[in-house]
Amino acid sequence: MTTRILSGKTIADAIKSEIAAEVKTVEIEHGWRPCLAAVRVGQDPASEVYVGNKVKTAAELGIISEHHHLPVETSHEDLLALVHDLNANNDVDGILVQLPLPRHINEREILEAIDPAKDVDGFHPENVGRLSLGYPSLVPCTPAGVVEILKRSDIEIAGKHAVIVGRSNIVGKPLAMLLLKENATVTICHSRTADLAEITSQADILVAAIGRAGFIRGEHIGAGSTVIDVGINNFSDMETASEMFPAEDLEKRIATIEKRGSTLVGDVNPKDAMEKAANFTPVPGGVGLLTVAMLMKNTVTAAKMRRKI
Numbered sequence: 001m002t003t004r005i006l007s008g009k010t011i012a013d014a015i016k017s018e019i020a021a022e023v024k025t026v027e028i029e030h031g032w033r034p035c036l037a038a039v040r041v042g043q044d045p046a047s048e049v050y051v052g053n054k055v056k057t058a059a060e061l062g063i064i065s066e067h068h069h070l071p072v073e074t075s076h077e078d079l080l081a082l083v084h085d086l087n088a089n090n091d092v093d094g095i096l097v098q099l100p101l102p103r104h105i106n107e108r109e110i111l112e113a114i115d116p117a118k119d120v121d122g123f124h125p126e127n128v129g130r131l132s133l134g135y136p137s138l139v140p141c142t143p144a145g146v147v148e149i150l151k152r153s154d155i156e157i158a159g160k161h162a163v164i165v166g167r168s169n170i171v172g173k174p175l176a177m178l179l180l181k182e183n184a185t186v187t188i189c190h191s192r193t194a195d196l197a198e199i200t201s202q203a204d205i206l207v208a209a210i211g212r213a214g215f216i217r218g219e220h221i222g223a224g225s226t227v228i229d230v231g232i233n234n235f236s237d238m239e240t241a242s243e244m245f246p247a248e249d250l251e252k253r254i255a256t257i258e259k260r261g262s263t264l265v266g267d268v269n270p271k272d273a274m275e276k277a278a279n280f281t282p283v284p285g286g287v288g289l290l291t292v293a294m295l296m297k298n299t300v301t302a303a304k305m306r307r308k309i
């Protein structure tokens, strides 16, 4: 099977240049630029990279950004107070509180405190409810990115069987709603699903969002399907590397493990996907790049809605 690799970079670059043009037009016609406030608490290394990318991308597109980095011992009340300040600040269009938060902070209460009109992550119950009703809303960035990849790669969604593995509030559940809106027949599988491979192998579009390196193997993948890999995991096991990576990629991956201690893999075994799928998103270089692009798009959308243009 020749597998088409769906490049997240190419698609994210196209979206970002559209956003940059839109930001420029808004500034010329209305005299303001959208503003994103990113909040990070503590020293989670992955969060540091993600928030860094978000702030850097905002700058590239002409979006103003504020980075609020708070110490790990920040109290729940102090974080809540910051969210209230950002809600009240008329210059701020989008608020993003990076997850996970330290354990002593009540994540749910923080997310519910964000003004739904500024909720560029789409995590507030009001936006979740609007999405499931099919109303316009701010939509979680990673699921929105998955739909953009499919559409911009001319992959038919309507009438197709989409199987999502993973039922998280950030990816699995909102993606089910988005694909339903696009008229797919949607199945959600999870850790308690009986005979997973029996279901996933029937998918026209298979989305893996479980958080386990290479969990989806050949037996789970239908021949000729589209496989979207949302996972981002570190992989360092030299002994099983030849089962994980296709021959043409193996040497480079081993060199990366030797140099950095690990290499990034998704939730899908890339060697198996390259043998069975017609379309496949790589890790790195796939869905992850879309998440940031869609956050920028949500920031512009929120700004235009708030400022009524």
Ligand code: GUN
Binding pocket: 096, 097, 098, 099, 100, 121, 141, 142, 170, 291
């Ligand atoms: N942590 C992992 N993914 C996300 C995301 O999309 N948004 C936020 N705020 N935190 C995350």
